[in-house]
Amino acid sequence: MAWNEPGGNGGNQDPWGGGNRGGGNRGDQGPPDLDEALKKLQEKMNGIFGGGGGSSKGGGRGPSSLGLGGLLVLVVGAAVIWAAMGFYTVNEQERGVILRLGKYHDTVLPGLRWNPPLIDQRFTVNVTQVRSKDHRALMLTEDENIVEVGLKVQYRVTDPQAFVLQVRDPEVSLSHALESALRHVVGTSEMHFILTEGRALLATEVQDRLQSYMDDYGTGLQISKVNVESTRAPTQVQSAFDDVIKAREDEQREKNQAESYANGIIPEARGKAQRLLEEANAYREEVVARSEGEASRFIQLQAEYSKAPEVTRERMYLDTLQSVMSSSTKVLMDVEGGNNIMYLPLDRLVEQGGGRASSVKSSQAFSDASTEQVADEVIQRLRRQAAPRREER
Known part of the structure; x- marks a missing residue:
């Protein structure tokens, strides 16, 4: 008979050992009934x-x-x-700001953290990410012109506590402060300066002023860099401003060319002037030195003349005659006691004696050979004139 058939002793043959389930003998070691x-x-x-209430089978509890x-x-x-629920993880790039019962409690570092739920409130802030914000607007310059300025601001969070607690929306405050700083800098600059060489200075001034605003507001933001991407006139008048800029560039180019020409001419003129001054000084020194030499020669000649007047006078005559006749090719001599004038073609005489030569060589030959003959004849004539005078004395 099967153990689970009604009647008989089948109820005592339960394979799970649960014979008397009403709290009978617990000595059986079978598993409990499910x-x-x-x-x-x-x-x-x-x-x-x-x-x-529980039944009698509950063991009396x-x-x-x-x-x-x-x-x-x-x-x-x-x-x-x-x-x-209180366990959480702070990443390496983040910092956690903990509020306990609505009041600042702590700033936690990266790692596995635990805070009591429903008591503490946490905010995780990325402090390494470099965020950026674009801005473009029309501005009025100092000279009452309108320019369109586009720039990009790069920033990051350096103070998580201030970023979470001091300002309701720090990025909105950044937008308003950027607008204010940009309008202030552009409003104190001229349009030509902004459109040309002033873009780098514009970015630096906007960054400094914007950082001061962020520090005053206590946003916990650090401005990394401000890049001025474009500065231009409004689209409606862009072509006219392009013409103006081109004209200014042409003007600057002409000025540079004029300065280059002036830089080349002025030093050259100064060099010529200096050369003339040096030549004048050299000529002056030459004239003074020649004059001093002539004076010294005259003084020495005077001393020799006082010693032998006739010889000195004769020598001076000969030297003078030589200096005059050396540059002449013809000589005319008036012979005493005659009616004819002697003509001496010295150039012909030189050609017959030494061949043909140039006028300069003829003059040199005359100074060397013919002058001695003329000088001898002149000396003889002077002696003949001096003889009667001696006899009269």
Whole structure:
């Protein structure tokens, strides 16, 4: 007969050993009945939530015992879940700002962290990311012109506490401060300066002023760089401004060419003037030196003349005659006691004696050979004239 058939002793042949389930002999070591375990759990839950009393099979436990145990289980489970909700991770690029009961408590570093849920409130902020913001607007310059300026601002968070707590929306404050700083700098500059060489200076001034605004507001932002991407006139008048800029560039080019020409002419003129001054000084020194030499020669000649007047006078005459006749090719001589004038073609005489030569060589030959003959004849004539005078004396 099968163990589960009705009647007989089949009920005692339960293979799970649950012969008397009403709390009989517990010496049997078989596993508990699954249906009985589910029934007991249901009775405990009914006792906790106000259900009916337990049956006689509950081992004599009352409703109060079941309610206290279930409540303890729920409390422990809720505590475990609450504690598990408090674990979180802060990445390497982030910092965590902790508020406890709405008040700043701490700034946590990267790693695995725990904070009591529902008591602490956390905000994670990326402090290494370089953020950027584009801005473009029409501005009025100092000379009452309108320019369109486009720039990009790069920034990052350096103070997480100030970024989270000091300002409601730091990036909106950054936009307003950027607009204010840009209008202030452009409004104090001329349009030509902004459109040409002033873009780098414009970016530097905007960055400095914007950083001062961020520090005053306490946003916790650090401005890394301000790049001016474009500065131009409004689209409606862009062509006219292009013509103006081209004209200014042409003007600057002409000025540079004029300066280059002046830089080449002025030093050359100064060099010529200096050369003339040097030549004048050299001529002056030459004239002075020649004059001093002539004076010295005259003084020496005077001393020799006082010693031998006739010889000195004769020598001076000969030297003078030589200096005059050396540059002449013809000589005319008036012979005493005759009516004819002697003509001496010295160039012909030189050609007959030494061949043909140039006029300069003829003059040189005359100074060397013919002059001695003329000088001898002149000396003889002077002696003949001096003889009667001696006799008269």
